[in-house]
Amino acid sequence: MERQxxxxxxxxxxxxxxxxxxxxRNYADCRVTIGAPNVLLLGENxxxxxxxxxxxxxxxxxxxxxxxxxxxxxxQDSGGEQWAVSAELLTxxxxxxxxxxxxxxxxxxxxxxxxxxxxxxxxxIGRLLSVSWLTPRMDGIFVDSPGARRRxxxxxxxxxxxxxxxxxxxxxKLLRERGALLAEGRADEAWFxxxxxxxxxxxxxxxxxxxxxxxxxxxxxxxxxxxxxxVRLALDGTVEDWLAEGSALQAEDRFIAVARTxxxxxxxxxxxxxxxxxNAVNSHTGAPAHLASTGQQKALLIxxxxxxxxxxxxxxxxxxxxxxxxxxxxxxxxxRAALFEAVxxxxxxxxxxxxxxxxxxxxxxxxxxxxxxxxxxxxxxxxE
Amino acid sequence: xxxxxxxxxxxxxxLPGLGPRSARRAVLHLLQNRDRLMLPLAEDLxxxxxxxxxxxxxxxxxxxxxxALCRDAQRDRQTICVVEDVGDLWAMERAAVYRxxxxxxxxxLSAIDGRGPSELNIDRLLxxxxxxxxxxxxxLPATVEGQTTAHYLHEKLSPLSIEVTRLAHGVPxxxxxxxxxxxxxxxxxxxxxxxxxx
Numbered sequence: 001m002e003r004q005x006x007x008x009x010x011x012x013x014x015x016x017x018x019x020x021x022x023x024x025r026n027y028a029d030c031r032v033t034i035g036a037p038n039v040l041l042l043g044e045n046x047x048x049x050x051x052x053x054x055x056x057x058x059x060x061x062x063x064x065x066x067x068x069x070x071x072x073x074x075x076q077d078s079g080g081e082q083w084a085v086s087a088e089l090l091t092x093x094x095x096x097x098x099x100x101x102x103x104x105x106x107x108x109x110x111x112x113x114x115x116x117x118x119x120x121x122x123x124x125i126g127r128l129l130s131v132s133w134l135t136p137r138m139d140g141i142f143v144d145s146p147g148a149r150r151r152x153x154x155x156x157x158x159x160x161x162x163x164x165x166x167x168x169x170x171x172x173k174l175l176r177e178r179g180a181l182l183a184e185g186r187a188d189e190a191w192f193x194x195x196x197x198x199x200x201x202x203x204x205x206x207x208x209x210x211x212x213x214x215x216x217x218x219x220x221x222x223x224x225x226x227x228x229x230x231v232r233l234a235l236d237g238t239v240e241d242w243l244a245e246g247s248a249l250q251a252e253d254r255f256i257a258v259a260r261t262x263x264x265x266x267x268x269x270x271x272x273x274x275x276x277x278x279n280a281v282n283s284h285t286g287a288p289a290h291l292a293s294t295g296q297q298k299a300l301l302i303x304x305x306x307x308x309x310x311x312x313x314x315x316x317x318x319x320x321x322x323x324x325x326x327x328x329x330x331x332x333x334x335x336r337a338a339l340f341e342a343v344x345x346x347x348x349x350x351x352x353x354x355x356x357x358x359x360x361x362x363x364x365x366x367x368x369x370x371x372x373x374x375x376x377x378x379x380x381x382x383x384e
Numbered sequence: 385x386x387x388x389x390x391x392x393x394x395x396x397x398x399l400p401g402l403g404p405r406s407a408r409r410a411v412l413h414l415l416q417n418r419d420r421l422m423l424p425l426a427e428d429l430x431x432x433x434x435x436x437x438x439x440x441x442x443x444x445x446x447x448x449x450x451x452a453l454c455r456d457a458q459r460d461r462q463t464i465c466v467v468e469d470v471g472d473l474w475a476m477e478r479a480a481v482y483r484x485x486x487x488x489x490x491x492x493l494s495a496i497d498g499r500g501p502s503e504l505n506i507d508r509l510l511x512x513x514x515x516x517x518x519x520x521x522x523x524l525p526a527t528v529e530g531q532t533t534a535h536y537l538h539e540k541l542s543p544l545s546i547e548v549t550r551l552a553h554g555v556p557x558x559x560x561x562x563x564x565x566x567x568x569x570x571x572x573x574x575x576x577x578x579x580x581x582x
Contacts, residue, residue, distance in 0.1 A: 107403025180495035194535030
C-alpha cells in the first residue's frame with residue numbers, strides 16, 4: 001500500500017482558525033482560537049463534543065451531521081429560535097469569516113449562511129468549504145438501510161456538485177406529487193404524464209451524478225492508502241441498469257414507459273434513485289463490506305472518506321474539514337496511527353473527539369476539554 | 385396590547401413577505417402617519433376590494449369584466465402568454481417587450497397542495513387556444529410545479545395546430561457566469577444558440 005511521510009508542523013490547506021457558538025445546543029456563548037492543523041475534543045459522554053462537531057458541520061451546505069430539525073438547534077434555555085455559529089476560515093492564504101444560524105431579527109426563523117458579513121447562498125459557501133464526517137452512527141452503514149447509504153453517497157456528490165441538493169430534492173418532490181395523485185385516485189393521464197416526464201429527467205440526472213462520483217472515487221480508492229484497504233463501490237438499481245444498456249435519453253423513455261405501464265396495471269411502485277443501493281467490496285479480497293467484521297467495515301468506511309477527501313484536495317484545490325467523532329473505537333493501535341498520518345497527508349484539518357487522551361497518542365492536535373455544568377457546555381483550551 | 389391593534393398586526397403578519405416583526409413595524413409607521421398614509425390606505429383597500437375583479441377572458445385583475453389588455457385592439461391577438469399569476473403578468477408588462485395577450489392560470493399544478501387542473505384557469509385557456517391563436521408561450525416558473533404544469537399544458541395543447549413555446553432558461557442579462565448556479569449554467573449550455581440567429 002502507498003505510504004507517505006507527513007511533514008511535521010504542517011498547516012492544513014483549509015482550516016478554521018477560530019470558532020464561536022451562541023445559543024447553539026448546549027453552548028450559551030463560547031469562542032475558541034485554533035492554532036493547530038488538528039483539533040482534539042476531550043470530554044465525558046454528554047458534555048457537548050458532538051454538538052461542537054455538528055456546529056462545524058453546519059458551516060457547510062446541508063443539514064449537518066445529525067440532519068437535525070431546525071427547532072432542535074437553539075439552546076433550550078435561551079427560549080428563542082435564534083442561534084449562531086461563526087468561524088474564521090483560512091483557505092488559499094486568505095482569512096474568510098463564515099457563519100450560519102437564525103438571526104435575532106429573522107421573521108421566517110430560517111437558517112441563513114453568511115460570508116464576511118453578507119448573506120449568501122449555500123452554493124456559494126459550498127465553493128469555499130466542505131465538511132466530511134464520520135460518526136458512531138455511521139459505523140454500521142454497510143449493514144444499515146439502503147436509504148442511509150444513499151444519503152451518504154449523495155453527501156459525497158454534493159461536496160463536488162452543490163446542485164445535487166436541488167436535483168435530489170426535485171426528484172423526491174416529484175415522487176411525492178405522483179404518490180399524492182395516485183392516492184387521490186385521479187385518472188388524469190395528462191397530469192400523470194407531466195409528472196412522470198419530469199420524474200424521468202430527474203431520475204436520470206440524480207443517477208448519472210451518483211455514478212460519475214463513484215467512478216472517480218473508485219479510481220482514487222482502489223489501491224488502498226496507509227493501512228486502509230482498497231475499496232470498490234457500486235450502485236445497483238433499475239435506472240443504473242438502463243444507463244448501462246443505453247443512452248440517457250433511452251433510459252428516460254424506458255422510465256416513462258415503465259411508470260405508465262405499471263400505473264395502468266394498478267402497481268403504484270416505481271423503481272428509481274430512491275430505491276438504488278450502494279454496495280462496497282474490499283478491492284483486494286473481493287469480500288463484500290456487509291460481511292466484514294465491525295473493525296474491517298470501519299476501515300473500509302474510513303478508506304472511502306479519505307479517498308473522497310483526497311479527490312477534493314486534487315479537484316477543488318482544498319480538502320474538506322474532517323469531523324471524526326469517536327472514530328478510534330473499533331480501531332487497533334496500528335490503524336489509529338495510520339489514520340493520524342493519513343489525515344495529515346490529505347492536508348485536511350481534522351477534528352477528533354474522544355473520552356481518553358491516551359487513545360490519541362501520536363496525534364499532532366490542539367486539545368480542547370469540553371465539560372458541561374447544569375446542562376451548559378464550556379470549553380477549556382490547552383496547548384499540546 | 386389593545387385587541388384591535390393585535391388583530392391588525394396578526395392580519396398583516398399573514399401577508400406574503402411579512403412576519404410578526406415587520407407587521408408591528410408597519411402598524412407603528414401607519415399610526416405615526418394616520419392622515420397621510422393610514423386613512424388613504426384604508427380607503428384604497430376598500431375601493432379595490434369592491435371594484436377589482438378577475439377578467440372573464442384571461443384572469444387578469446381589472447375593474448371591468450374584460451380587462452384593458454384584452455380590450456386593447458393594438459395587441460397581437462395571435463399570441464397568448466401563459467403566466468402563473470398576475471404578478472408575473474405585471475413583470476412582463478414592466479419589461480415592455482411583449483405585445484400579445486395573456487392568460488393567468490391562478491397557480492400551478494400541485495397534487496400535494498390539492499391544486500389540480502380544475503382548480504386552475506386551464507379550460508378557458510384551451511377554449512381560447514382553439515380560437516385562431518398561432519402561438520402559446522408558457523412563461524411558467526422553473527420550479528417542480530411550474531415545469532409539471534408546462535408539461536401538462538403542452539400535452540393538452542399539442543393536438544391543436546398551434547405552436548407551443550416556453551421561455552428560455554439561462555444566463556441573465558448583465559450576469560456573470562462565475563455567479564451562476566450549476567443547474568442554470570447547464571441549462572444555458574444545453575439551450576445555446578448560434579450567434580446572429582436570434
